[in-house]
Amino acid sequence: MLEIIITAVWLMLPAYISNPMAVVFGGGTPVDLGKNWKDGRRILGDGKTFRGLIGGTVCGVIIGLIQMWFSPLVPLGSFTLTAVITLSFGALLGDMVKSFFKRRLGYSRGAKLPLIDQLDFVAGAWFLTYVFDPRWFSENFLSSPWIIITVLILTPLFHRLTNIFGYYIKLKKEPW
Template sequence: MQIIYNLLFGLIIYLPAFVANGTAPFIREGTPIDRRKNFNDGRRILGDGKTFEGLLVGVTFGTTLGGIISRFLGIDWIFYSAIISASALFGDMLGAFIKRRLNIPRGGRALGLDQLDFILGASLAIFGLRISVTIYQFLFVAFVAFILHILTNYIAYRLKIKSVPW
């Protein structure tokens, strides 16, 4: 039972990252973070899918969840959740940057990178903030993120919210 509790607590630590990553794409129009500039390889730095408005919405929702977690766990999680949320979205932006360098267009598939870039970004913040996460918690969260990303994108495709199922 303790193992399950520990795994679920690891998931709670990462919940602001999940929420930030899941809410940012709801902003379909906005100001691209890369200001529509190209990198030295001639391709967009990030693309139109990464906007200042999406970043703000994602961090806001992730931080709000941190406030809710604070109420239930009795710890001040708001500051941590803001950093974790922002770092998750920066991880997602790094994933977009890598995809552009690999000449994968916006919406193109990059198995593994698409599902885990935000988890890696959040993990850097978690470790930097000296929040204790075991390797088992990290692997469990990565597994959940991988499966949820595939499942939710497929559902969004079936509901005609997304044009591709990944």
């Protein structure tokens, strides 16, 4: 069981890093450029910025490149460059898609949407990786349903802990 947990975290690390690092590097120009959708609400909101998107993606890619370098020494799964990029960028894309739909439903920035808030980035990372590197995704996730289940169980816990930490160091306005 411990091996499955370690493998799941290893495989998700580019996404796990890019998501909170977007908060660290965030601020500045919003991705939606302050525009509203046809319903009169912001497309994404001020919390999704170019600095966060780029900074978070770059941090996830850097971690993935380090993992690629260590892969021959660590028998937890190797990475392709495509997988590293899609896990990192896909995590942030998933978060933006969730924000788009939260705005459509009338949720304000920072409002809770249980489980969706914790798993949006996983869905984005998995979707983009499956589209652009289906072989890597299949070999590393679809070959073991226990890896998928472990990610789906651990991610909300990790998400909550990093958000509490971000709140206490004043990077986030809410601890969720």
